[in-house]
Amino acid sequence: MSGTSSGLTPPADAVAPVRHPDAPAPGEPLGAHYGQCFGCGGEQPHGLRLEARAGDGVSVTAEFTVRPAHQGAPGLAHGGVLATALDETLGSLNWLLRTIAVTGRLETDFVRPVPVGTVLYLDAEVTAVAGRKIYSRATGRIGGPEGPVAVRAEALFIEVKVDHFTEHGRPQEIRAAMDDPDQLRRVRAFEVNP
Numbered sequence: 262m263s264g265t266s267s268g269l270t271p272p273a274d275a276v277a278p279v280r281h282p283d284a285p286a287p288g289e290p291l292g293a294h295y296g297q298c299f300g301c302g303g304e305q306p307h308g309l310r311l312e313a314r315a316g317d318g319v320s321v322t323a324e325f326t327v328r329p330a331h332q333g334a335p336g337l338a339h340g341g342v343l344a345t346a347l348d349e350t351l352g353s354l355n356w357l358l359r360t361i362a363v364t365g366r367l368e369t370d371f372v373r374p375v376p377v378g379t380v381l382y383l384d385a386e387v388t389a390v391a392g393r394k395i396y397s398r399a400t401g402r403i404g405g406p407e408g409p410v411a412v413r414a415e416a417l418f419i420e421v422k423v424d425h426f427t428e429h430g431r432p433q434e435i436r437a438a439m440d441d442p443d444q445l446r447r448v449r450a451f452e453v454n455p
């Protein structure tokens with residue numbers, strides 16, 4: 262059983278998403294937006310290290326290998342970890358819009374258990390945009406892009422200015438990330454809406 266709450270239904274004046282002309286080409290890896298990110302960063306020993314690639318339109322694909330550190334029940338992935346994988350995949354869509362946005366709402370269906378050792382194949386797309394509100398959905402499949410569906414999500418991301426991170430996070434790390442040549446493609450997002 263699955264349903265969508267009203268906060269996830271685009272309003273009547275919502276429009277189709279527009280892929281930014283400078284978005285990475287389909288198939289291009291997006292890389293980590295921040296090395297310490299629990300979802301995609303390479304500097305987090307127990308993080309998901311999710312690897313996302315640009316797709317067509319405003320869509321992405323991503324892969325994540327479930328490791329023992331990600332267990333809830335013995336031998337099975339924790340639901341919150343799976344929600345994180347969905348959230349991270351959905352968050353990477355914003356790079357194709359060149360918009361800085363954070364998750365406002367994330368609604369997840371857990372369809373089947375995901376064993377440790379599974380490679381979870383995720384795909385996500387933006388479905389509509391209404392002002393600062395970005396509507397999207399994602400699916401995670403077991404073992405391959407055509408594998409059985411394990412998780413699904415719908416989300417609402419809200420566009421923010423870079424001040425969101427400097428006011429609420431650690432401004433010195435934002436500045437350090439912006440100076441890191443390895444982060445250059447990612448932090449260009451901060452230039453969109455300073």
Ligand SMILES: CCCCCCCCCC(=O)SCCNC(=O)CCNC(=O)[C@H](O)C(C)(C)COP(=O)(O)OP(=O)(O)OC[C@H]1O[C@@H](n2cnc3c(N)ncnc32)[C@H](O)[C@@H]1OP(=O)(O)O
Binds near residue numbers: 300348
């Ligand atoms: C470089 C960037 C890196 C991004 C990485 C992504 C990785 C993964 C993504 C994440 O995990 S992000 C971290 C988790 N999310 C957060 O920490 C966000 C915490 N929440 C907030 O900071 C604020 O609530 C938020 C910025 C989302 C909204 O506050 P605002 O004051 O800017 O907006 P406002 O409350 O006025 O809401 C704007 C619109 O969105 C709607 N809205 C906001 N939150 C909502 C919600 N939760 N459900 C439904 N609608 C919501 C709200 O009703 C309103 O609709 P209308 O324009 O039609 O009036």
